[in-house]
Amino acid sequence: MNPKRTLRRVGVALMLLVAFLFQGTWALAGTTGGISGYVRETSGAPVADATLKAVSPSGVATSRTDATGHFNFLSLSPDTYTITVSKEGFADESVPGVVVFADQTQTVNITQDKKLATIARVRSVSAGSLVKSGVTADQYSVDSKTIGKVAALGGGGNLDSAYSAIASVPGVNVPIGGSGWNNNVAYIRGSQSFFTSY
Numbered sequence: 001m002n003p004k005r006t007l008r009r010v011g012v013a014l015m016l017l018v019a020f021l022f023q024g025t026w027a028l029a030g031t032t033g034g035i036s037g038y039v040r041e042t043s044g045a046p047v048a049d050a051t052l053k054a055v056s057p058s059g060v061a062t063s064r065t066d067a068t069g070h071f072n073f074l075s076l077s078p079d080t081y082t083i084t085v086s087k088e089g090f091a092d093e094s095v096p097g098v099v100v101f102a103d104q105t106q107t108v109n110i111t112q113d114k115k116l117a118t119i120a121r122v123r124s125v126s127a128g129s130l131v132k133s134g135v136t137a138d139q140y141s142v143d144s145k146t147i148g149k150v151a152a153l154g155g156g157g158n159l160d161s162a163y164s165a166i167a168s169v170p171g172v173n174v175p176i177g178g179s180g181w182n183n184n185v186a187y188i189r190g191s192q193s194f195f196t197s198y
Contacts, residue, residue: 033100033101033103033104034073034104035072035100035106035107036071036106037071037107039065039085039109046069048069050071051085051087052065055081055084078102080099081099082094083108083110090113091112095110
């Protein structure tokens, strides 16, 4: 047997042994972790094909749910992540503060609500406005039926009907006992009565 060949074989065997030992050490001391879980509707049905983002100061990772609503983030750096899930027809949901440790997989389950659908748009326009651009005066017509409905707003006194008519106008406030000779309407559009004539 050739001693040089034997020595070479022993050297190769030692090198392979050292390589396997180092590889085993690397496998034991992992440097990344993961996040997995399920995305479901409020009813419990799985949300398939939803997009998930895991965001942290160390980076951003993306994933998608399968047909069962299951997702996986692999090889994440240890950090604190915010998981956001989005899908058309659903409201976006976020789960902050998910901490990833090396060699560990965190489980996060997310419930996603469906968005309310817009079935119609209704536009409402007021017949009159308290404030009109370029208009320095407002004019209102008050009939006897309206005065009868708002009579209590005008207080007592001989001028009950007149003060009731004034009190029925939007933006005008007649205080209790504020009717009668030489009394003012207390507020018109939030200001003192002497700032606005009537």
